Amino acid sequence: xxxxxxxxxxxxxxxxQWSESQPxxxxxxxxxxxxxxxxxxxxxxxxxxxGHVRNYSIGDVVARFKRxxxxxxxxxxGWDAFGMPAENAAIQHDTHPAIWTRENIANMRTQxxxxxFSYDWDRELATCEPDYYRWEQLIFLKMFxxxxxxxxxxxxxxxxxxxxxxxxxxxxxxCCWRCENKVEQKELDQWFFRITNYAEELLExxxxxxxxxxxxxxxxxxxxxxxxxxxxxxxVDGQDETVRVFTxxxxxxxxxxxxxxxPEHPLAKTLTVPERSEEVEAFVKKVQAADxxxxxxxxxxxxxxxxxxxxxNPVNGARIPVFLANFxxxxxxxxxxxxxxxxxxxxxxxxxxxxxxxxxxxxxxxxIVGPATMSExxxxxxxxxxxxxxxxxxxxxxxxxxxxxxxxDGAGQKSVNYRIRDWLVSRQRYWGTPIPVxxxxxxxxVPVSEEELPVKLPTDIKFTGEGGSPLASLESFVNxxxxxxxxxxxxETDTFDTFVESSWYFLRYASPHCDKSxxxxxxxxxxxxxxxxxGGVEHAVLHLLYxxxxxxxxxxxxxxxxxxxxxxxxxxxxxxxxxxxxxEHGWLYPEEIENGRCARCQAAVVSGRNEKxxxxxxxxxxxxxxIKRYGADTxxxxxxxxxxxxxxxxxxxxxxxxxxRFLNRVWRLVYDNLPTxxxxxxxxxxxxxxxxxxxxxxxxxxxxxxxxxxDGSFHLNTAIAAVMELVNGIMAFPDxxxxxxxxxxxxxxxxxxxxxxxxxxxxxxxxxxxxVDSLQESGWPxxxxxxxxxxxxxxxxxxxxxxxxxxxxxxxxxxxxxxASALADTNVARFIEGKTVRxxxxxxxxxxNVVVG
RNA sequence: GCGGGUGUGGUGGAACUGGUAGACACGCUAGAUUUAGGAUCUAGUGCCGUAAGGUGUGUGGGUUCGAGUCCCUCCACCCGCACCA
Numbered sequence: 001x002x003x004x005x006x007x008x009x010x011x012x013x014x015x016x017q018w019s020e021s022q023p024x025x026x027x028x029x030x031x032x033x034x035x036x037x038x039x040x041x042x043x044x045x046x047x048x049x050x051g052h053v054r055n056y057s058i059g060d061v062v063a064r065f066k067r068x069x070x071x072x073x074x075x076x077x078g079w080d081a082f083g084m085p086a087e088n089a090a091i092q093h094d095t096h097p098a099i100w101t102r103e104n105i106a107n108m109r110t111q112x113x114x115x116x117f118s119y120d121w122d123r124e125l126a127t128c129e130p131d132y133y134r135w136e137q138l139i140f141l142k143m144f145x146x147x148x149x150x151x152x153x154x155x156x157x158x159x160x161x162x163x164x165x166x167x168x169x170x171x172x173x174x175c176c177w178r179c180e181n182k183v184e185q186k187e188l189d190q191w192f193f194r195i196t197n198y199a200e201e202l203l204e205x206x207x208x209x210x211x212x213x214x215x216x217x218x219x220x221x222x223x224x225x226x227x228x229x230x231x232x233x234x235x236v237d238g239q240d241e242t243v244r245v246f247t248x249x250x251x252x253x254x255x256x257x258x259x260x261x262x263p264e265h266p267l268a269k270t271l272t273v274p275e276r277s278e279e280v281e282a283f284v285k286k287v288q289a290a291d292x293x294x295x296x297x298x299x300x301x302x303x304x305x306x307x308x309x310x311x312x313n314p315v316n317g318a319r320i321p322v323f324l325a326n327f328x329x330x331x332x333x334x335x336x337x338x339x340x341x342x343x344x345x346x347x348x349x350x351x352x353x354x355x356x357x358x359x360x361x362x363x364x365x366x367x368i369v370g371p372a373t374m375s376e377x378x379x380x381x382x383x384x385x386x387x388x389x390x391x392x393x394x395x396x397x398x399x400x401x402x403x404x405x406x407x408x409d410g411a412g413q414k415s416v417n418y419r420i421r422d423w424l425v426s427r428q429r430y431w432g433t434p435i436p437v438x439x440x441x442x443x444x445x446v447p448v449s450e451e452e453l454p455v456k457l458p459t460d461i462k463f464t465g466e467g468g469s470p471l472a473s474l475e476s477f478v479n480x481x482x483x484x485x486x487x488x489x490x491x492e493t494d495t496f497d498t499f500v501e502s503s504w505y506f507l508r509y510a511s512p513h514c515d516k517s518x519x520x521x522x523x524x525x526x527x528x529x530x531x532x533x534x535g536g537v538e539h540a541v542l543h544l545l546y547x548x549x550x551x552x553x554x555x556x557x558x559x560x561x562x563x564x565x566x567x568x569x570x571x572x573x574x575x576x577x578x579x580x581x582x583x584e585h586g587w588l589y590p591e592e593i594e595n596g597r598c599a600r601c602q603a604a605v606v607s608g609r610n611e612k613x614x615x616x617x618x619x620x621x622x623x624x625x626x627i628k629r630y631g632a633d634t635x636x637x638x639x640x641x642x643x644x645x646x647x648x649x650x651x652x653x654x655x656x657x658x659x660x661r662f663l664n665r666v667w668r669l670v671y672d673n674l675p676t677x678x679x680x681x682x683x684x685x686x687x688x689x690x691x692x693x694x695x696x697x698x699x700x701x702x703x704x705x706x707x708x709x710x711d712g713s714f715h716l717n718t719a720i721a722a723v724m725e726l727v728n729g730i731m732a733f734p735d736x737x738x739x740x741x742x743x744x745x746x747x748x749x750x751x752x753x754x755x756x757x758x759x760x761x762x763x764x765x766x767x768x769x770x771x772v773d774s775l776q777e778s779g780w781p782x783x784x785x786x787x788x789x790x791x792x793x794x795x796x797x798x799x800x801x802x803x804x805x806x807x808x809x810x811x812x813x814x815x816x817x818x819x820a821s822a823l824a825d826t827n828v829a830r831f832i833e834g835k836t837v838r839x840x841x842x843x844x845x846x847x848x849n850v851v852v853g
Numbered sequence: 854g855c856g857g858g859u860g861u862g863g864u865g866g867a868a869c870u871g872g873u874a875g876a877c878a879c880g881c882u883a884g885a886u887u888u889a890g891g892a893u894c895u896a897g898u899g900c901c902g903u904a905a906g907g908u909g910u911g912u913g914g915g916u917u918c919g920a921g922u923c924c925c926u927c928c929a930c931c932c933g934c935a936c937c938a
Contacts, residue, residue, distance in 0.1 A: 215932075218857050222934045229938085247938060260938085302936075327936040337938045345854090346936050419937060540933080641878075642865060650865065654879055661892090662878085668893095718867065721877035728877090796873045801919045803873055841918055846872055851918050 001674060001768040005667035007631025011760040015113055023776060024067075024118045026074055028526040035071035036527045037063045038506050038566070040535030040543070041078045044104040044126075045085060048111045050575040050613055051536065053623050054639040054649060058572055058716065059534045060117045061640065064756035065710050067118075068780035074527050076509040077112065077119040079105050081128035082432045083498045084162060084178060090431075091465040097431040098459055101128055111623065115632045116759050123512045127501035132508065133433040134454030135518035136500060141436060141447050142557050148194045149425075151445060155331075156424055158186040163468055164428040165190055167497060168421050169223070169542050177542075191426035191435060191494065195549050199224050199418040202548055211568030213646070216540045223541040225419025230403045231334065232412025234259060234311035237319055241267060243311055246333030246417055250406070251398035252340040254387040255361035256318070257351065259311050260304065260325035262335040263287045271322055273308030280305050280324060287326045302327050302350045313338075314411040315402070316388060325350060333417050341377065342369075348377035361386050362395050423546065425497045428469050430461065432495025440482035440489040449483045455491070469493055502543050503550035506530055506565060517559075524560050529567045534645075537571035544569070570714060573648035575639070577619040579608035587618040610650060621651060633758035634660045640757055641720045662724060663761055666754070669727060670747060670765045676736055677744035678770065684741075685784075690791065692739035695729060699746040700787040702726040706753045707780070716757070723753050744769075752781045796847040797822040799831040815842045822848035 018024075028034075039059040042052055063075040079101075086097035093100070105126060112119070125132055143149040157166040161181040165188060170177040195202075203224045206217045229248035236243060243259060261268055263284045272280045283305040304325035311320050327346055328337050341351035342358045351358060358371035362382040369378050384390050384398045393401060406412035426435060434455040436448035448455055458477045461470045471477055471493040482489040504518070510527040511520035535543075544566075551565040580588045582598035582605055592599045613620045626635045637659040643649045688696065702722050709719035730746050748769065755762035755775050766775040790811050795818055797805040805825040809818050819840050822828060828850065835852040842848050 213857095215857050219933050222856065225934075225937070227937070245938080249938080325936095327938095329937070332937045334938095339938090344938070346938080349936095417937080419934085537932085644866080647859095647866090652865070652879070655865070658878055664892090717865095718877080721867075724877055794873090798873085798919075801872095801917095806873075839918060841872095843872055843919095847919090849872080849918055 001671055003671060005664050005761065007633060007663075007761065008628075010764045011114075011116065011632050014760050014763050015116060018116075018118075019113065022120075022122065023774070024063075024073075024075060024120045025122050026072055026120055028523060029072045030526075032070065032072040034074065034527060034531075035063075035066045036074045036530040036532075037066065038076070038509075038530040038533045040533075040539065041080050041502070041505060042108065043083060043085070044079045044081055044101055044108055046104040046107060048108055048115075048623055050621055050623060050639070050651070052112075053115065053635060054575055054645075055534060055536070055572055056112065056115065056117050057636045057639050058570070058645045058714070059532075060115075060636070060759075061710065061716055061756040062532060062534075062714075063118055064759065064776075065780065067776065068756070068778075070779070074123075074509065075119055076123040076512075077117070077121070078123075078125040078505055078509070079108075079127065080498065080502050080505070081105065081126040082133075082495075082501060084429060084431070087429060087431045087463065090463045094463075096459065096461070096463075098128065101126075101431075114627055115623070115636065118759070123509050125505065125508060125512050127433075127498075127505060128431070128457075130454045130456050131515070132505075133457075133501065135508070136433055136496070136504070137436040137448075137453050137455060138450060139504075139518060139554065139557070139559075140496075141450060141453075143193065143553060144437075144447050146557075148197065148553060149191060150194065151189060151191050153187060153189045154192075155185050156188050156190055157183045158188070159183050162429070165424055165426065167424045167499070169423075169545070170497075170499075190424055192422040193425050193549070193553075195423045195546075196418060196420060198549050198552050199226070199420050200416075201552060202545065205548070205564055209564065209566075209569075212566075213569060213571055216537065216544065216569065216571060219540040220545055223420060223545065226416060227418075228414070228416050230406060230412050231415040232314060232338075232406050234314065234320075234338065236267075236271060236322075237310040237312055239271070239309070241270060243267060243271075243322070243336050244334045245336045245338045246415060247338055249340065249343065249399070250402040251384065251390075251395040252343045252361055253313070253315050253338070253402055254384075254390070255340040255342050255359045256313055256320060256338040257341060257357045257359055258320045258339045258347075259322045260328045260337045260339050260347070260350070261307075261322065262328040262330040263324045263326065264330040265324070265328075265335045267336075268307070268324055271307045271309040276306065276308040280307060283324060290326075302346060302353065304350060304354065306354075314406070314409070321356070323350075323354070331421070332419070342371065342374065343377050343379055345377045345379065348374070359386060423497075423549070425500055426492075426494035427497055428493075429495055430457075430463075430470050432498060433457070433501065434471075435492045435494055435496060437492040438480055438482055438489045439492065440485060440487060442487060443482050443484045443489075446482055446484050446489070452483070457495075469495075471495070499543060499546050500550075503546045504554065506533075506547070507551070507554070507560065518554075519559065521560060524562065528560070528562050529565050532568045532570065533566040534570045534572060536574070540571070570645060572645045573643070574612040575649045575651060576610050577613050577621065577651040578610050579617045579619045580605050581608060582606075587616075589618045590621065592618075612648075613651070626656065630656065630660045631663075631760070633663060633761050637663065637720065637758050640716045642717070644717050645714050662727075663758065665727060665731075666750060667761065667765070669730060669750065670768060673736065673743060673747060674768065676740045677747065680741040680744050682741065683745055685787065688739065688742065689735065691733070691735050692742045693791065695733050695739070695746055696742050696787050697790060698726055698729045699742075699749045700783040703749055703753065703781045703783040704788065707783070710756070719753075720757060723750060726750055726753075749781055751775070752778065793845055795822065795845075797825055797828050798847060798849040799828060800851060800853075801849060804828045804831050815844065818842055818844075819848060823850065 037059055039055055063073050067073045081101050086101050089100045090097045140149055157171050159166055159176040161179045171183050174183055176183055203226055206221050227248050230250050231244055231246050233242040233244050304323040307322045309322045311322055339347040341347040342360045343362055360369055363385045364378055364380055364382040381395055384393045384395055390398050403414050434457055436455045438446045440446050478491050480489055480491050507519050507524055511523035514520045547565055551562055554560045555562055582588055582603050584601045584603055585598055593605050596605055638656045642655050705722040706719045709715035727750055736743050751762050751765045763775050792808050793811050795807050795809055796803055805828040807821045807825050809821055819842055832852055838853050839851040
């Protein structure tokens with residue numbers, strides 16, 4: 001055995017072996033319990049970053065652990081390979097997205113292998129390959145057939161920088177999720193997936209995913225945004241029209257004193273009387289000129305205009321004026337709102353501004369509110385008043401009763417509204433899956449026939465960066481014949497949102513080479529759902545919602561029998577680091593700083609906030625540099641030890657040093673003790689001296705702790721801390737020579753327990769301990785319950801709840817004995833002296849509390 | 854506004870069903886070793902105090918023999934949704 005720990009040599013040697021023997025290649029084996037460990041696959045940007053290192057290190061611990069426990073573990077890796085950066089790179093570097101992407105994949109694959117992650121590389125897939133996306137096109141055809149994919153003209157989000165439309169989920173604060181530029185609204189003809197058909201089921205299942213973090217479930221519930229109420233019709237006075245409204249507060253119907261329509265409402269023009277049309281048109285123009293951000297921010301001043309028409313309240317015949325109001329959105333509900341100023345704050349403000357009447361219909365308990373005295377709307381519960389037959393009911397009952405009445409009268413019905421909109425999936429970009437559709441002058445929108453698939457993305461393309469998608473100008477692609485009538489026709493030149501590919505890659509992993517269909521059902525039946533999914537929380541309402549939706553789609557197309565794809569979800573925190581900047585040169589990389597000064601101009605460097613590592617702010621650590629300096633095991637160990645997986649990780653170079661020192665200590669632990677433990681007998685538990693029994697107890701306690709910390713709970717940082725304690729305990733063990741078999745067991749435990757975290761060094765140490773077979777074949781250690789039992793216990797003695805002493809008692813001492821020795825402690829006696837002992841509480845195995853007074 | 858979450862030493866973080874708060878690590882201090890530095894080893898390290906002891910988990914209160922943990926109040930910060938009818 002070498003004296004010094006040489007990580008690079010060891011790691012490369014094992015990685016070469018693993019490449020050849022492919023120890024993690026799996027197939028369906030019904031004799032073993034399966035475990036599908038999935039990590040969010042990366043976009044092939046070119047290099048892995050610390051976020052990947054962290055994500056995949058967490059996953060690899062669990063994969064290796066489960067394998068050692070005897071599970072048949074599927075642990076795949078692939079590439080989310082379509083997307084904008086490839087196109088931008090092609091324009092900038094005069095290359096082709098396909099070449100750029102494949103080179104990046106090759107680089108990153110090497111980097112992942114250099115980290116020692118235990119993937120089944122045989123299942124690797126890249127979504128930009130026709131043998132992947134052809135199946136996506138097939139599923140699209142089936143969705144089209146069922147009306148689950150459709151094209152419509154709608155006001156959509158347009159990113160001028162990316163020159164494409166975006167889904168609602170991809171707009172954050174009115175900005176593009178990718179380039180952070182301001183998004184515009186445009187009326188365009190686009191492809192949608194009917195996710196709204198699944199709104200209720202997606203919502204319902206958020207209550208049936210106990211393995212998901214509450215925060216993600218809540219975000220999805222918010223996004224789906226269900227509200228229940230009813231829809232009802234208001235007749236227009238003197239015209240043969242009705243205005244349909246949606247309300248969640250039918251109980252306030254008697255309090256409706258006016259009506260607000262969205263400026264875009266189809267009836268807006270019809271209801272405007274000629275003498276008001278000038279004013280109304282001016283108002284509509286003004287609202288349309290304001291951008292969406294202003295219009296939907298709470299601070300936007302409520303404004304409106306009277307149309308001159310009146311509606312009739314169906315329950316009491318009241319004649320109420322119809323307004324157009326800037327805060328009413330056409331995209332939600334029916335685009336018309338019955339305004340109840342006494343019980344809705346927005347309506348209240350609007351009514352005060354335009355001097356419209358208030359009618360109180362819900363009286364809160366214990367106070368009297370009236371139109372004259374109200375300074376804000378009462379939105380809380382109460383008793384119904386001024387509501388005809390419904391007076392005296394509590395308003396919750398009133399909601400039910402009024403809805404029933406409306407239904408009985410045929411004036412309305414109970415109704416549910418969702419905030420979620422259909423998923424806009426077409427993109428005006430080149431580097432994506434072609435949408436397999438043809439436009440024919442005679443036959444209209446015609447799907448490509450299944451036999452024609454895949455519609456391959458053409459590669460003979462020039463990238464100028466101008467004029468939108470290069471596909472549209474590629475005659476050889478665009479010009480085709482109609483699948484139905486054979487006449488000349490044009491291909492769809494939009495491609496799919498890349499989130500379509502990532503919505504089902506985890507299903508494809510089950511049978512990645514299947515060339516008959518998207519998936520092999522038996523393989524999906526065996527492996528899915530994924531037992532554990534690990535990735536960043538930024539996909540809470542994007543990928544994680546789409547993937548759930550797609551799974552249900554494939555289920556309803558009878559391709560799989562699965563309701564939900566991911567049994568357990570772990571959202572790991574971000575990797576953060578302080579930003580550093582120079583007044584002259586802006587953001588600085590860590591290696592551009594020398595002794596707190598800018599390497600170029602020697603100006604003092606200013607430290608900024610601790611935030612997510614990002615290239616744009618240059619607060620990044622390159623995994624490659626870390627591996628070269630310390631090895632992959634240290635890189636893995638630090639990201640796992642520095643903080644619990646779900647929390648953000650603060651980068652700390654000294655912490656990395658500390659982890660490297662620890663691995664050196666482990667190395668030395670084996671090296672120094674090897675002569676003592678090379679040839680020893682089995683442990684004979686019965687004949688051990690107290691100190692050896694103590695060490696053995698520590699070793700077994702650690703096995704238990706590490707097992708329980710990894711399994712299900714992901715307390716990886718405390719698992720590592722526990723092994724560190726064991727190492728400290730072994731180093732301090734005084735009787736190494738007289739109890740070598742216990743020493744060996746303890747040292748072996750360290751090596752075995754650490755192996756999922758730092759596999760290379762452990763494998764090497766295992767061999768040095770004399771084993772020929774791989775550590776991966778050795779199984780996970782099990783603790784001996786009997787070894788956990790202590791001979792003596794340390795009992796804390798409190799007087800009136802304050803710690804005054806500690807006594808050691810035999811483990812089997814009864815309460816009386818424990819109490820007696822507690823009271824006999826000299827320091828405890830000091831505090832009891834002269835006082836009456838009122839009560840003594842003995843907590844077996846823990847403490848004694850003496851209550852005096 | 855609604856919903857979710859988080860507040861513990863100089864720092865990252867521990868603490869099972871209420872039972873020694875601060876495990877483990879970083880940093881720091883002192884010492885050993887070393888030509889020096891690094892590495893390594895030993896001891897110490899919440900705060901106040903020479904000590905005995907006091908005090909301490911965002912604030913204030915409550916339950917309890919005993920509260921970081923349970924209940925109530927308030928505060929701060931983070932995340933998601935938001936004129937959603």
